[in-house]
Amino acid sequence: MNEAIYILPSDLNNFCYCPRRCFLDHYLGFRRTPKQKIKRLIGSILHFIYTLIKSMILFWIAERLVKSKVYGIDGVFLVGKPDAYKVDGDTIIIEELKTSRSPKTYMHGVRVWFGDLIQVLSYAYILSHKYNASCIEIRVRYRDHVEVFEYNIAYENLLLHTIYEYLKMMDGYAPPPICHPSKCIICKYKHICYLSFFKNRKLSLSI
Numbered sequence: 001m002n003e004a005i006y007i008l009p010s011d012l013n014n015f016c017y018c019p020r021r022c023f024l025d026h027y028l029g030f031r032r033t034p035k036q037k038i039k040r041l042i043g044s045i046l047h048f049i050y051t052l053i054k055s056m057i058l059f060w061i062a063e064r065l066v067k068s069k070v071y072g073i074d075g076v077f078l079v080g081k082p083d084a085y086k087v088d089g090d091t092i093i094i095e096e097l098k099t100s101r102s103p104k105t106y107m108h109g110v111r112v113w114f115g116d117l118i119q120v121l122s123y124a125y126i127l128s129h130k131y132n133a134s135c136i137e138i139r140v141r142y143r144d145h146v147e148v149f150e151y152n153i154a155y156e157n158l159l160l161h162t163i164y165e166y167l168k169m170m171d172g173y174a175p176p177p178i179c180h181p182s183k184c185i186i187c188k189y190k191h192i193c194y195l196s197f198f199k200n201r202k203l204s205l206s207i
């Protein structure tokens, strides 16, 4: 019997930013750069304060581990911790805190970065199965903007499509294509990513 695969919503977020970077992280072993460590520390402190306020003062459910089978894909589970959510009758409100700025344009009908969208849709998917809710409201809180929208079947299809692509990446037979050059300039893999070594064949795990 195949082993179960557990996918973190934050891994899907990374995958959406640059599938190739996610591929390299997966096969070379993920290590944070010093800059990433500092950003993560600041993010953790802000999240700690935020979840404290949400849970102790507003009585939302914060940072609780939730999990759901991905229906239609055998042996695959989504598992993660939404920043905060509350159940109000048959409605669930999910809120995700982001320390970055929001995009200035709309993608898939919302002003939310694609990776952040897939991450929060993952939480919506998990909670929709956990509570059998009829309505899920999603709030993504950026530094400069709060986007509020409802989860629907089109978003669910988008999420499932992304999970399929992610699983293909994990199989490792085709490194995903180079992403937008503006991302490459600040990427830790920029010195190795363009090598012909990675093109059109499975990545050797020995490098």
Ligand code: SF4
Pocket: 018, 020, 021, 022, 024, 177, 178, 179, 180, 183, 184, 185, 187, 188, 189, 190, 193, 194
């Ligand atoms: S160098 Fe560019 S394409 Fe390669 S992993 Fe980094 S961001 Fe992605």
